[in-house]
Amino acid sequence: MTKASLATKSRLTLKSCLLAAVALTGAVISGAAEAKTLKWGAAREIASLDPYSYGDTFTLSVLNHVYEGLVRYTGDLKIEPALAESWETVSPTVWRFKLRQGVKFHNGNPFTADDVVASLERVTHADSPLKGNLPAYKSSKTIDDFTVEIEVNGPYPLLLNDLTNIFVFDKEWLVANNSLLPTDSGKGVKGYATDNANGTGPFIVESRRADSKTVYVKNPNWWDKPQHNIDTIEFLPIASASTRVAALLSGEIDFTNVAPLQDLPRLSASPDVKVLQTNELRTVIFAFNLGDKLFESDVKDKNPLKDIRVREALYRAIDIDAVQKRAMRGLSRNTGALIAPAIPGYEPSQDVRLPFDLDGAKKLLTAAGYPAGFNFQMNCQSDGLVNEEEFCQAVAAMWSRAGFKPNLSLAPRSQQTPKRVKGEFDVISFGWANEPMIDAYSILIQVMRSKSGSGGVFNWGNWGDPRIDALIDKAGVELDTGKRITMMQEALKIAKTEHLFIPMHQQPMAWAMRSTVAQTVQASDNKPRLWLTTLK
Amino acid sequence: MPAFLLKRLLNAAGVMLAVAFIAFLIFRFVGDPVELMLNEQASQAQRDELRVRLGLDKGFVLQFATFVGNAVRGDFGISYRNQQEVFTLIAERFPATFELVLVATFLSLAIGIPLGVYTAIRRDSLLAKALQFVSVLGVSLPSFALGILFILVFSVTLQWLPAFGRGETVQLGWWSTGLLTASGRKALILPGVTLSLFQITLVMRLVRAEMMETMRTDFIRFARARGLTMRSVHFRHALRNCLMPVITVTGLQIGNLIAFALVTETVFQWPGMGLLFVQAVTFVDIPVMAAYLIVVSFIFVSLNTLVDLTYAWVDPRLREDALSGAANAR
Numbered sequence: 069m070t071k072a073s074l075a076t077k078s079r080l081t082l083k084s085c086l087l088a089a090v091a092l093t094g095a096v097i098s099g100a101a102e103a104k105t106l107k108w109g110a111a112r113e114i115a116s117l118d119p120y121s122y123g124d125t126f127t128l129s130v131l132n133h134v135y136e137g138l139v140r141y142t143g144d145l146k147i148e149p150a151l152a153e154s155w156e157t158v159s160p161t162v163w164r165f166k167l168r169q170g171v172k173f174h175n176g177n178p179f180t181a182d183d184v185v186a187s188l189e190r191v192t193h194a195d196s197p198l199k200g201n202l203p204a205y206k207s208s209k210t211i212d213d214f215t216v217e218i219e220v221n222g223p224y225p226l227l228l229n230d231l232t233n234i235f236v237f238d239k240e241w242l243v244a245n246n247s248l249l250p251t252d253s254g255k256g257v258k259g260y261a262t263d264n265a266n267g268t269g270p271f272i273v274e275s276r277r278a279d280s281k282t283v284y285v286k287n288p289n290w291w292d293k294p295q296h297n298i299d300t301i302e303f304l305p306i307a308s309a310s311t312r313v314a315a316l317l318s319g320e321i322d323f324t325n326v327a328p329l330q331d332l333p334r335l336s337a338s339p340d341v342k343v344l345q346t347n348e349l350r351t352v353i354f355a356f357n358l359g360d361k362l363f364e365s366d367v368k369d370k371n372p373l374k375d376i377r378v379r380e381a382l383y384r385a386i387d388i389d390a391v392q393k394r395a396m397r398g399l400s401r402n403t404g405a406l407i408a409p410a411i412p413g414y415e416p417s418q419d420v421r422l423p424f425d426l427d428g429a430k431k432l433l434t435a436a437g438y439p440a441g442f443n444f445q446m447n448c449q450s451d452g453l454v455n456e457e458e459f460c461q462a463v464a465a466m467w468s469r470a471g472f473k474p475n476l477s478l479a480p481r482s483q484q485t486p487k488r489v490k491g492e493f494d495v496i497s498f499g500w501a502n503e504p505m506i507d508a509y510s511i512l513i514q515v516m517r518s519k520s521g522s523g524g525v526f527n528w529g530n531w532g533d534p535r536i537d538a539l540i541d542k543a544g545v546e547l548d549t550g551k552r553i554t555m556m557q558e559a560l561k562i563a564k565t566e567h568l569f570i571p572m573h574q575q576p577m578a579w580a581m582r583s584t585v586a587q588t589v590q591a592s593d594n595k596p597r598l599w600l601t602t603l604k
Numbered sequence: 605m606p607a608f609l610l611k612r613l614l615n616a617a618g619v620m621l622a623v624a625f626i627a628f629l630i631f632r633f634v635g636d637p638v639e640l641m642l643n644e645q646a647s648q649a650q651r652d653e654l655r656v657r658l659g660l661d662k663g664f665v666l667q668f669a670t671f672v673g674n675a676v677r678g679d680f681g682i683s684y685r686n687q688q689e690v691f692t693l694i695a696e697r698f699p700a701t702f703e704l705v706l707v708a709t710f711l712s713l714a715i716g717i718p719l720g721v722y723t724a725i726r727r728d729s730l731l732a733k734a735l736q737f738v739s740v741l742g743v744s745l746p747s748f749a750l751g752i753l754f755i756l757v758f759s760v761t762l763q764w765l766p767a768f769g770r771g772e773t774v775q776l777g778w779w780s781t782g783l784l785t786a787s788g789r790k791a792l793i794l795p796g797v798t799l800s801l802f803q804i805t806l807v808m809r810l811v812r813a814e815m816m817e818t819m820r821t822d823f824i825r826f827a828r829a830r831g832l833t834m835r836s837v838h839f840r841h842a843l844r845n846c847l848m849p850v851i852t853v854t855g856l857q858i859g860n861l862i863a864f865a866l867v868t869e870t871v872f873q874w875p876g877m878g879l880l881f882v883q884a885v886t887f888v889d890i891p892v893m894a895a896y897l898i899v900v901s902f903i904f905v906s907l908n909t910l911v912d913l914t915y916a917w918v919d920p921r922l923r924e925d926a927l928s929g930a931a932n933a934r
Binding site: 195199280305306310315489 | 647648657686687689693755759768770882885886
């Protein structure tokens with residue numbers, strides 16, 4: 069805290085003390101004197117106050133303090149009731165939700181079934197960038213003031229998971245401000261919800277200056293019993309990592325959800341700062357171009373990567389411990405599985421890597437008919453995954469040692485993504501967190517499924533396997549959790565034995581906070597939940 | 605004069621059109637905004653549909669023509685990322701950048717001119733030599749490194765000044781100012797000094813060179829022969845004759861400072877136009893990038909035009925009809 073803001077604060081406190089002393093009892097004085105503020109230094113500004121405006125997980129996680137969904141994740145990523153109290157499936161395609169009664173929006177309007185239907189219509193509207201967050205949605209209707217029915221396209225086991233990220237607006241407020249429809253960037257007209265907010269959540273937006281400061285104050289009428297003791301959150305984006313670290317060390321911020329890995333030792337060394345470090349849900353893998361031809365190679369007539377021996381050689385050539393120690397600063401978690409342990413569908417038996425074996429790799433490469441190796445293009449991003457540049461360079465060097473001739477292309481995410489989408493690569497580094505679903509179905513349907521209809525959007529390199537596709541399609545309509553998970557595990561096992569991808573690691577994440585923060589919950593989805601945070 | 609003015613204005617419009625054109629050429633290589641706007645679960649059809657709605661499927665020429673057509677009417681569209689009117693976004697951030705540039709310019713003159721005079725008239729002293737040496741450092745130190753260094757010293761170690769942001773601001777109509785509050789003024793110091801350091805050394809070296817030139821001229825010799833005090837010779841006679849180029853360069857440099865403030869703004873999280881632009885590039889926010897480049901080129905062009913016009917007014921030799929004669933006279 070700067071001296072200046074300290075001074076303002078004490079002046080304010082003095083004033084409120086005087087007022088209190090005149091009017092009220094001593095107990096209130098101490099209460100007023102302890103107004104608790106958390107200064108949150110984030111790495112970037114949120115896109116807008118409208119959660120349905122930009123497909124950005126971080127924006128959603130911040131706005132979750134203001135808006136809530138029918139259900140939410142607990143600190144250990146289990147689904148629990150939020151605005152809905154209970155639910156049942158009336159038929160395999162119809163879900164009925166009983167809503168919580170007595171909930172009020174920040175403007176005082178009561179929360180009812182109409183609000184839920186209006187919000188669902190808004191997020192699934194054709195112009196909404198978040199339409200894909202609720203892929204199974206068909207329609208919804210109110211049964212009575214506190215009962216809603218949602219119909220889905222077909223039996224769909226993951227509706228609750230999707231609903232954790234579908235926030236509920238106040239219909240009356242949307243109508244009054246002409247915002248029932250989502251903002252359409254194509255039309256170029258600003259929406260009211262872009263800089264105004266009215267949710268049911270634990271915090272209320274008090275003021276906002278983009279890129280400077282957004283102030284959230286405690287919602288005194290929150291329906292849930294608060295586990296936090298925060299009165300005010302000051303959200304302060306600081307884009308430059310070194311400035312953020314400096315601000316934390318100097319006490320200008322109390323908390324950051326993006327502590328740069330290279331500064332962790334320095335932060336830990338400070339007596340006033342503590343670092344919370346763990347591994348994310350995001351699993352990093354290498355994926356291949358498995359089309360008929362390589363994109364950039366001296367082998368023109370066929371695709372060597374289609375040979376499982378070549379893929380295994382690439383796998384065995386990676387010294388993962390060296391990558392972990394050097395490129396990832398000892399902070400990543402090596403993985404043999406394609407998903408993180410916290411994701412349903414994970415099996416410890418699949419989390420075993422092929423050993424690092426340089427000679428074996430060379431032998432495999434020779435056996436496949438490429439004793440002199442071959443060229444291929446490796447597409448990595450300079451600003452995508454954690455230390456992506458470093459680990460890509462390390463792996464490229466290891467592959468060269470095994471006889472391959474990788475040509476590493478490094479550029480910012482915004483430039484690499486179009487090339488990746490068009491399949492203009494031979495090998496890519498790729499990270500998948502399985503968010504917002506938090507279920508292995510996410511990577512299966514979006515990444516591993518052969519392209520068809522809505523599946524395989526991220527199948528950029530023509531990988532896939534008919535056996536995997538069949539299992540995914542079956543799991544997609546299976547409502548029995550146990551059976552569904554077995555199917556998904558089977559599909560993942562096929563991908564693993566075929567070496568369709570090379571698993572690398574779960575990437576590290578680090579938060580840092582000053583000693584003013586007594587306790588918080590750091591879940592592996594990397595979302596701060598300040599309603600579970602207490603200050604000293 | 606009217607013909608000269610018209611020609612100047614046409615030139616200015618031409619430059620801005622060229623900037624917009626080049627910007628649009630570059631946008632084709634910065635990436636695809638749609639991939640960043642939609643989240644992971646969006647289907648390919650949804651992606652294509654959004655691309656069509658944004659008009660990104662259209663050809664380059666058509667996109668450029670649409671942009672120019674809208675821009676002429678003052679309509680820059682809304683930001684892909686923030687969904688706010690681009691014009692408002694830029695107008696909101698302009699005061700922050702402008703105040704920073706103003707402070708930097710003030711510092712560069714207030715510090716640069718005395719130092720320049722000193723190093724010119726005491727050019728053999730140890731201090732002058734040291735200043736000359738330090739000024740080389742000032743020119744060559746990148747401002748992000750300098751900014752971080754300042755933050756470490758003055759924010760982390762000494763805890764005198766804030767490491768980031770603008771402090772408390774006061775709203776005067778649409779203009780937000782940090783000059784009226786203590787925390788706002790404090791917050792201006794570090795970024796202001798960081799941004800001005802290059803400028804200080806520039807002014808100092810310019811003044812020094814001009815002073816040394818002037819000090820050799822006859823009228824200075826006569827002034828000294830008349831027995832005027834050295835102080836009066838240096839400041840009343842010599843320095844005054846040096847100031848014209850200094851003012852010109854400072855005026856032109858304001859455009860530069862506005863454009864290059866983006867590094868300083870990023871380091872100090874200064875909520876100005878540069879920070880907005882850097883973020884727009886990260887998220888391929890084409891409307892914001894295009895509008896920013898237009899605004900900055902507008903500032904550049906108007907400053908240049910203004911300087912040209914002032915010159916023509918002040919110095920008859922530079923007027924169009926006298927140009928050939930002027931060339932000989934110079």
